Amino acid sequence: xxxxxxxxxxxxxxxxxxxxxxxxxxxxxxxxxxxxxxxxxxxxxxxxxxxxxxxxxxxxxxxxxxxxxxxxxxxxxxxxxxxxxxxxxxxxxxxxxxxxxxxxxxxxxxxxxxxxxxxxxxxxxxxxxxxxxxxxxxxxxxxxxxxxxxxxxxxxxxxxxxxxxxxxxxxxxxxxxxxxxxxxxxxxxxxxxxxxxxxxxxxxxxxxxxxxxxxxxxxxxxxxxxxxxxxxxxxxxxxxxxxx
Amino acid sequence: xxxxxxxxxxxxxxxxxxxxxxxxxxxxxxxxxxxxxxxxxxxxxxxxxxxxxxxxxxxxxxxxxxxxxxxxxxxxxxxxxxxxxxxxxxxxxxxxxxxxxxxxxxxxxxxxxxxxxxxxxxxxxxxxxxxxxxxxxxxxxxxxxxxxxxxxxxxxxxxxxxxxxxxxxxxxxxxxxxxxxxxxxxxxxxxxxxxxxxxxxxxxxxx
Numbered sequence: 211x212x213x214x215x216x217x218x219x220x221x222x223x224x225x226x227x228x229x230x231x232x233x234x235x236x237x238x239x240x241x242x243x244x245x246x247x248x249x250x251x252x253x254x255x256x257x258x259x260x261x262x263x264x265x266x267x268x269x270x271x272x273x274x275x276x277x278x279x280x281x282x283x284x285x286x287x288x289x290x291x292x293x294x295x296x297x298x299x300x301x302x303x304x305x306x307x308x309x310x311x312x313x314x315x316x317x318x319x320x321x322x323x324x325x326x327x328x329x330x331x332x333x334x335x336x337x338x339x340x341x342x343x344x345x346x347x348x349x350x351x352x353x354x355x356x357x358x359x360x361x362x363x364x365x366x367x368x369x370x371x372x373x374x375x376x377x378x379x380x381x382x383x384x385x386x387x388x389x390x391x392x393x394x395x396x397x398x399x400x401x402x403x404x405x406x407x408x409x410x411x412x413x414x415x416x417x418x419x420x421x422x423x424x425x426x427x428x429x430x431x432x433x434x435x436x437x438x439x440x441x442x443x444x445x446x447x448x449x450x451x452x453x454x
Numbered sequence: 455x456x457x458x459x460x461x462x463x464x465x466x467x468x469x470x471x472x473x474x475x476x477x478x479x480x481x482x483x484x485x486x487x488x489x490x491x492x493x494x495x496x497x498x499x500x501x502x503x504x505x506x507x508x509x510x511x512x513x514x515x516x517x518x519x520x521x522x523x524x525x526x527x528x529x530x531x532x533x534x535x536x537x538x539x540x541x542x543x544x545x546x547x548x549x550x551x552x553x554x555x556x557x558x559x560x561x562x563x564x565x566x567x568x569x570x571x572x573x574x575x576x577x578x579x580x581x582x583x584x585x586x587x588x589x590x591x592x593x594x595x596x597x598x599x600x601x602x603x604x605x606x607x608x609x610x611x612x613x614x615x616x617x618x619x620x621x622x623x624x625x626x627x628x629x630x631x632x633x634x635x636x637x638x639x640x641x642x643x644x645x646x647x648x649x650x651x652x653x654x655x656x657x658x659x660x661x
Contacts, residue, residue: 284591291593410592413561420651421554421620423627423643431626432618439617444596446617 245359246430252361256426259363268415271408285329286406291340292321292328293384300382301343305351310341342440345382346375350441359430367433477601477608478572480517481583485567488513492562499562506556519602519609520548526612527624535637543637546644547624553651555613555620565589567597579603 246252278286295318302311317333317340325332334340349371357371368376380386385399422428438446475483488509492498497505524544525532535543570584580602587595600612613620631640 280591287591287593413558416561417554417558420557421550423624423647424630427627427630428623431623435618435623436616439596439614444617449622 245356245434247358248360252359252430253426255361255363256429259361259366260425262363267405267408268412271405271412274405275409275412283406283409286402287410288321288325288331289328290385290403290406291331292318292325294342295321295340296384297345297379297382298341298343301345301348302341304345304348305343307341307343310343313338314341341443344375345378346372346437347441349375350437355441359434361426361430367429369434369437372437475607477574477581477603478569478583480608481585481599481601481610482569484513484517485585488559489562489567492559498560501560503553503557503560506559507552509559510552510556515548515552517608517610519604519611520544520551522602522609522611523547523551523621526619526621528628529625531629531632531637539637539641542641543644546641546648549648550644550651551620553648563589568594581608 275283295314298314299311299318302308302314317338320333320336320338321328321331324330346369354371357369360368360370360373362368362373365373365376385403386396418425418428418432491509491513492506495505495509498509521540521544524540524547527547528535528543532540566588568586568588570586572581572583574581580600583599583601585597585599587597589595595616596614598614599610600614601608601610612622628640631643635642
């Protein structure tokens, strides 16, 4: 009974969030600079995140990067990469990319067994390429192609669409879902994933710091370009060249 | 005298061959030359930005078209700039790009560059050369170059890292500066940014 109740509560929470998302989404962005109507809020959150990063997150990621030897780090990356293949199978299928879904399912089976619970990416060695997809990309393929930008503390840059997509990704991620029974294990895994992702971004910190005239705008536009690239699976239609 | 004539012809021939070098061959050759040097240069690996910039200046810069890059970064505003403004901005933007992205070489850790299959039609004058950077313990990163055919040979006018154009990623920031202080304001801002990076001795020495 309590189980049903918590599940119902969670679902209600999710629908509230989705409803919130839709309200936030507002009219679709059309012009060049209208994709960031919440810039004031976003810049404030960006500042909060920069503070958190400087004080806590970056030092932890640096310590992790320094202490953990490369083979172990590669194992951590492969382990979470294997879990992410669950999401890849699901979203490739939802986008009608059945060959890719099948190939990623093959990856998942091989890496979970021969690759010892995903600690080794044997499938890539065998030439099975990974096809990264998430629910935000699925929503884009389904037609929600432009969405306003949002910056969250801790989670970082997203769009309204990708925030909704991210929530669905979390709900379909075995790390959060099937490990619900052991909260401690789940929380440690989520923390490890978080630190691992942050550590993988360390080399680009200096480049962004030096390259950007306005770090917020630089990060925002880089995020939006990268998402566009992901949605079009690495070959987005080329934007018109002003000199042509 | 005869020797000199032979030398001149040899030089002419060499330029001709270089000019005709196919875009994918060019990218591959320059990438391998640069990586060979970085692999052997402990100073660059230890973060010596100045040496990295020297390397990029010598090997990479001749194959880039910075005027086109600056025009791309500016968008529509490029046509409104005077030739002199265009020149000044190109010079400052070049300094910024070279400095910041040369630094990427100093974080070299046994990355491998894989060249994707290249397709091009005989008459093409605008192509993309696609590569992937594989790094141990990390996801591979997509690295694509856009090249155009000029009289002087193929020149790179855009670089995409993981789908992010290092050039057009500046468009909004440049637009913002132009709205605030016009093209001259933008030139001043980029110049100031370059000065601040130069003026930091820790960064210049790579310590």
